[in-house]
Amino acid sequence: MKKEILLSGIPASPGITMGEVFLLDKEEIGIKKRRLEKTEVEKEIQRFENALQRTNEELQVIKERIGKRIDPEQTKIFDAQLLILEDEVIKGEVERRIREEKINAEWIYKKTIEKTVNSISSSRDEYLKERVYDIEAVSERLLSNLLGKRRIALDKIKRKAVLMAHSLSPGDLVNIRKEKISGFATEVGGGTSHVALLAKSLGFPAVVGLKDALRRIDRGDFVIIDGDRGLVILSPTEKTVYQYEKRQKDLLKQKRKLFRLKSLPGETEDGRKIEIQANIELIEDIEEALRYGAEGIGLYRTEYLYLAKSELPSAQEQKKAYQTIVDKMYPNPVILRTFDLGGDKFAGEKTDMVEANPFLGWRAIRVCLDVPELFKVQLRAMLEASVRGNLKIMFPMVSGVEELKEAKSVLDQVKEELESQGIGFDQTIELGIMMEIPSACLMADSLATECDFFSIGTNDLIQYTLAVDRGNERVAHFYQSFHPSVLRLIKQTVEAAHRNGIWVGLCGEMAANPLATVLLVGMGIDELSTSPLSIPQIKRIVRSVNFSQAKEFAQKVLETTDLQHIKRLLEEDYKRRFGAEEIICLY
């Protein structure tokens, strides 16, 4: 019987898992030096170029898969890997040395890359050092193509296991199937490595930076991976296993408790209906939205149709995407927001324009009104899809009444065109606007007479109201969701909407903040739209609320002008409802 060993690494992705180890020993790529005959030289260079080509194709495929399955943002690293692969200096040097020294391509390539790696590794900067893995991932891939070796196939794994390896590349991770692997640990890597980021988006518990761990482990050993604390426990005692199982169960129980609420409606204990809907970016997200009990799609960010493939989706593609969402959500409502992108994404040859202040620049509805061809195609696709179910259209970044009227006239033109062509659409289709610019909130009374609903976009509203760029660490602390000015703008917007008989939702991050829920309900919000994962939690809070009490509470908060005092009121109220313990895990 082996003794329990505790190995401490860096937490890369949260969660706990345990199981048998599958050791991924990447075959040491053995590279031998070989002298070439004069006649072999050009053939060798050709062989090198073929391997480059094959590696390029492999990377493109992985990049595409990641973009589709995981996150378009994550594909950037493969852009970097492709540039590394195609690096002219390396390519030139390798080919020159093959010619001059008459040595095989593998050897020369390895030596050339090693030189670069060494100079980067000598940097004091940890983050920079970590980037060496990108170079190594590329060179390993190229070398195995040169050698004609197949990389270890992860589908060799028979039973569900915990994966341990010296290093894993993002490419390796994409090939891992969730049915086979429940989590992983590696000897190298840091908390900000791409593998760590990917593990988080895939939902794998993971620990990295476990120095010198593999030599203590054999395939089939039992281990626990504690991704919360960055620990790996080898051959744990029964007592340790028991403790971890208990923690796993507690976490699961909490999740299940919330999950049970999913099919219950979002309404307060005294019967006021608050629609709890989902924000989605990709069509695939609908499954998750449904699983977590969304009562509709409160925000579909149509610009992801563009972002996922970096070109404007055709009318046909758009129509198909919109129809799919409406069909899948039927009979629940779906709000499609028209493109919210910077002008650089649309304007084709005008793309060289660099804006000093993109957030104050040519984007969203402003671009759509300037490029009506583009706007009309999108509106037409939305209208055509509207016959299938409950679809609503929403315009982003509206700043005032004229702008809304102008956008509406484009919509009317498209409707007329459809009518004259005898193409059907929902004649009573609702039109709404995002309330995310302070000027719009101040003009809410007039705007409300021109549309059917509002959706408050708190992320931008807070940034514009407080004049804070959240990405700028010097001023980021000024970004305060509960700033009294922000709360007043929200309240004013809700009141203006209700005075004019339209409904008002909220789809920013604030909708997912458990501390904000009671306050928002008390202010009279009719709908909350959040990422699917937060829906059960928000439903639970809404269902615990008494509407008339919440109104009084909101009144009290709105009368307070001190930010710290406001936060204290919200925290106290939350603690009263759910106990002091839970509030800790909110941060």
Place this chain on the structure above:
Amino acid sequence: MVEREVQIKNKLGLHARPAAMVVKSVSRFKSEIRFIKDDLVVNGKSILSVMGLAAEKGSIIKIRVEGEDEDQALEELVGLFESKFGEE
């Protein structure tokens, strides 16, 4: 030939992603582009060479551009460094 010194301002330095941005932007120009840090001189069109500078936050890099579109290239590069590559 034109030259300008810039400082690396983003927290994480000139790692893979910004280096990729720099190389992509540079490759559109005809001019020859060199980055100089301390006594290292590298080809601006090679991502590995640019990463090899191991330029962390605060370090100073001299950009040297020579060719028919040198002014335009220098201006774009300086802008890119100033924008912190869209990072923190």
